[in-house]
Amino acid sequence: MKKSKLLVILTLLSIIVAGCSTTSTTQPVQDGKLEITIGRAFDINGLDPGFLTENAQVVDNIFDTLVKRDDKEQLVPGLATSWSQVNDTTWEFKLRKGVTFTNGEPFNADVVKYTIDRVLNPKNNAPTASYISTIKEVKVVDEYTVHVITKKADPLVPTRFNRYPTEMVPPKYAEEAGQEQFAQKPVGTGPYQFVKWDKGSSVELEANKNYWGGEPAVKKVTFRSIPEASTRVSALLNGEVDIITAVSPEDRDKVTSSSTAKLSTVERAGNTVYVGLKTDKAPFNNKKVRQALNYAIDVKSIVKNVLKDAAVETNSLIGPKDFGYAGEFDAYEYNPEKAKQLLAEAGYPKGFSITLDTVNWYIKNTDVAQVIAEQLKAVGVNVKVNNVESSVYRTLIPSGKQSDMYVLGWSSTNTLDADAAIYAILRSGESYSTYANPSVDAKLDEARSVTDENRRKALYKEIEQEVLEDAPRIFLYQENQYYGVSDRLNWNGRVDGSMPVSTITANNK
Numbered sequence: 001m002k003k004s005k006l007l008v009i010l011t012l013l014s015i016i017v018a019g020c021s022t023t024s025t026t027q028p029v030q031d032g033k034l035e036i037t038i039g040r041a042f043d044i045n046g047l048d049p050g051f052l053t054e055n056a057q058v059v060d061n062i063f064d065t066l067v068k069r070d071d072k073e074q075l076v077p078g079l080a081t082s083w084s085q086v087n088d089t090t091w092e093f094k095l096r097k098g099v100t101f102t103n104g105e106p107f108n109a110d111v112v113k114y115t116i117d118r119v120l121n122p123k124n125n126a127p128t129a130s131y132i133s134t135i136k137e138v139k140v141v142d143e144y145t146v147h148v149i150t151k152k153a154d155p156l157v158p159t160r161f162n163r164y165p166t167e168m169v170p171p172k173y174a175e176e177a178g179q180e181q182f183a184q185k186p187v188g189t190g191p192y193q194f195v196k197w198d199k200g201s202s203v204e205l206e207a208n209k210n211y212w213g214g215e216p217a218v219k220k221v222t223f224r225s226i227p228e229a230s231t232r233v234s235a236l237l238n239g240e241v242d243i244i245t246a247v248s249p250e251d252r253d254k255v256t257s258s259s260t261a262k263l264s265t266v267e268r269a270g271n272t273v274y275v276g277l278k279t280d281k282a283p284f285n286n287k288k289v290r291q292a293l294n295y296a297i298d299v300k301s302i303v304k305n306v307l308k309d310a311a312v313e314t315n316s317l318i319g320p321k322d323f324g325y326a327g328e329f330d331a332y333e334y335n336p337e338k339a340k341q342l343l344a345e346a347g348y349p350k351g352f353s354i355t356l357d358t359v360n361w362y363i364k365n366t367d368v369a370q371v372i373a374e375q376l377k378a379v380g381v382n383v384k385v386n387n388v389e390s391s392v393y394r395t396l397i398p399s400g401k402q403s404d405m406y407v408l409g410w411s412s413t414n415t416l417d418a419d420a421a422i423y424a425i426l427r428s429g430e431s432y433s434t435y436a437n438p439s440v441d442a443k444l445d446e447a448r449s450v451t452d453e454n455r456r457k458a459l460y461k462e463i464e465q466e467v468l469e470d471a472p473r474i475f476l477y478q479e480n481q482y483y484g485v486s487d488r489l490n491w492n493g494r495v496d497g498s499m500p501v502s503t504i505t506a507n508n509k
Contacts (some may be wrong), residue, residue, distance in 0.1 A: 013475040014171040034487065034506050035220040038499065039232045039241040039402045042361065043200050043225035044182035045394050049167035049255045050119040051126050053394040056164040057245075057499045058203055058223050062189035063167030064114070066093055067158050071503065072339070073416060073495055075158055079107060079168060079189065082303050083161075088451075089154040095144040099212045102193040105170040109140040114171040127398045127431050128165035131415075134448055152449035155456075157251035159415045171284065183415055191216045191502040199322075205501075206442055216502035227360065236484040243499075248363065249308030255484045262485050266493040268312055268319055270479030271409025273362050275372065278404040278434040279472050283352055283397050290471035293344035294332040297372060301334075303477050306367050311477040315468055317422050318341075319320070319411065319449075319478055324418025324447075324460035331468050332475065339379040351380025358385060359393040359404040369407060372474075408432070409479070416496060418460045419448060426467060468493070 015152050021294040025226060049059045064082035070371065080093040099107040116138045119126045134154040138145040148157055160166060168189060174182050181500045186194050192205035203223045224241060226485070229248035236239045237258055245322055247255055247263065255263045273292075277284040299313045315332065318325045343351060358369040366387060373383035386403060388396065396402045405421045410432070412421040427435035427444050440463055491504045 002348045012480075013073075013204050017128055026195065031362070034218045034504075036218055036242040036501070036504065037222045037224055037240070038501075039224045039226040039235050039244040041225075041229070041232070041246040042227060042390050043202060044223075045106070045391055047186040047194065047197070047203070048169075048183035049164040050115070050128060050169065051179065051183065052164055053127050053398060056167075057497070057498060058205075059164060059167065059186070060190075061186075061192040061205060061221070061501050062194055063169070064099075064165065064190050065168070066095075066161040066167050069162060069496060073447040075162060078162075083158050084218075086147065086313055089148075091148045091157045092141070093146050093148065095146065096212060097144055099189055101170040101173070101187050102208055102209070102210075103170060103173055103187045103190050105187075107168060107189055108143050109146045111168050111171060112146045113138040114165065115168050118169070118174070120163050125402075128166070128425070130430050131163060131165045131374070132421060146274045148155040150449075153451055154449060155451045156415070156417060156419060156448070159417055163415055163420075171339055187301075192221065193501075199257060213502070217505045218501050221501045223440075225491050231393050233308050233484060235507060236486065239486070242376050242486040242489055245481075245499075246363065247484050249310045252482060254395055260487055262487060264483040264485050264491070266479045266481040266483075266492040266495060269321065269481045269493065269495045269497060271362060271407040271411050272317055272478040273311070273368075273407065273473035273476050274317070275470055276354070276402075276406045276408050276425075276434055277477065278475070280434075280436065281347060282403045283346070284404060286346045288342045288346035289333075289348065290474075291319045291332070292339040292346065292379070293376065293381070293474050294471055295335045295342065296339035296381070297332075297375050297474055297476070298334040298350070299476055302371055306371055307363055307477070310482065311479045313476075314478050316464055317410065317425070317461060317467070317473070317475075318418045318464065319421065322412045322416050322418050323453075324421075324457055326457070326464055327463035329465065329468055332471075336375075336379050343380060348380070351382065353384070354388050354405050355403040357388050357393070357396070357403040359390055359407065361390065361393075362407065362409050365455075366408065400431075400434070411497065418456075419444075420464065422460075423448070426463070426472075429472040437466070437470060440466055440470075454489060 011039050031272050037374055043059050044363050047059055049063050064079045066078050067075050068078035070076045079096050081096050082094045084092050086092050097194045119129055134150045136149045136151045173187050174435050191208055191211045193208050194208050195204040197203045207219045209215050232244040233251040233254055303311050303313050358365050369385045371386050376383050409423050423444055424432045428441050443459050444462050447456050450456050481493050490507045
């Protein structure tokens with residue numbers, strides 16, 4: 001063969017090979033064959049919706065609630081076809097007929113009663129019980145009708161039946177399996193059914209072909225645990241995963257400039273992050289000490305220089321997307337001299353030493369904790385930062401075994417109401433609260449039972465103002481949410497932080 005012909009052939013082959021190459025290992029597909037992988041910042045701790053100690057992004061896809069939210073965050077029928085208020089303390093739900101769990105058990109009124117009873121049973125010590133603790137009992141009226149009876153009037157009952165403590169579980173299987181086994185091999189009525197969980201690595205789900213809402217476009221979804229932020233981004237850009245959560249400030253530009261993915265941003269839809277203080281323990285039982293720590297922290301600088309504006313400074317524990325948000329209040333400008341003065345007045349002129357527990361759930365958590373330690377050192381408070389492993393932290397916090405000073409983030413999740421945003425972390429006696437104030441308790445309780453919206457709003461404003469002055473927390477910021485999404489998919493992040501895989505479709509353009 002002549003050299004000229006050989007050269008032409010080799011050139012053509014190189015063009016063909018180049019044309020076939022891609023930076024992604026995934027290709028656009030028809031909806032009927034769509035399989036996706038979602039890279040998350042951490043693994044799950046369990047899959048029982050009644051006993052979660054983390055967000056519900058995975059379990060939301062396995063289970064159903066009586067009430068759902070549409071893409072505009074409006075309440076719509078789920079396993080209940082309708083609901084109405086019978087009297088001040090009774091709500092009636094009409095249930096969807098013909099629904100079965102993926103193991104064949106029927107969904108009916110007995111299921112609703114069982115699901116709520118197991119969460120409210122004090123012997124089970126469910127960490128999610130506070131969300132539905134207004135409920136006195138569930139009465140079965142007939143096979144497809146239940147009455148939810150509350151201790152006092154509760155205007156939020158439909159909203160409460162929209163989140164994970166009320167995700168329906170099959171009584172027979174749940175009893176046979178037991179709580180521990182059910183959390184590892186769950187069964188629901190949702191659009192996806194559990195396949196396997198490789199602890200520390202991934203959870204695999206497949207489409208429920210008999211789903212009452214219709215079989216979803218995505219036939220298989222794998223939730224991978226990828227703790228390192230840069231590794232998640234690399235996995236997205238290399239086509240190893242299709243969606244990633246918690247894109248770091250440093251990596252946002254990489255995703256935005258990518259030819260294979262996009263950045264989905266939801267402002268102030270993440271956790272409100274704060275430093276919690278055990279107010280029954282010295283020195284945090286002194287209000288002046290608590291106020292001093294708030295003056296000692298330069299939150300503006302942290303948000304700008306450490307988080308690169310991936311969060312918004314706030315002194316509110318209620319977010320702007322939540323009912324009851326009263327805006328921002330004037331409080332605790334950065335003033336280290338004021339902090340020193342208050343510490344001296346409180347009897348700590350030379351400061352004190354303390355341990356600060358933190359965990360990798362939040363944006364640049366370690367860096368933020370170190371900056372907080374440095375800023376507190378400037379006013380005489382010596383802080384040892386203790387990074388706690390994720391699964392351990394999930395147990396420490398609700399059991400109250402964390403250090404007297406700790407980082408925690410909280411949000412209203414998919415209720416979008418102030419009650420969910422603050423009740424569990426401010427009401428004395430609640431698993432996640434390290435604060436006791438009779439006045440705040442009374443207002444929190446009243447806000448749960450008042451049906452007049454204006455009165456509820458006024459109560460939450462009063463609660464915010466009182467808590468801000470009492471300073472049981474070091475108020476920091478609310479995170480924005482950043483997702484990386486493959487161009488082969490149609491999906492954007494949601495205000496409520498959920499990831500309903502059944503809403504994801506293929507982008508075949």
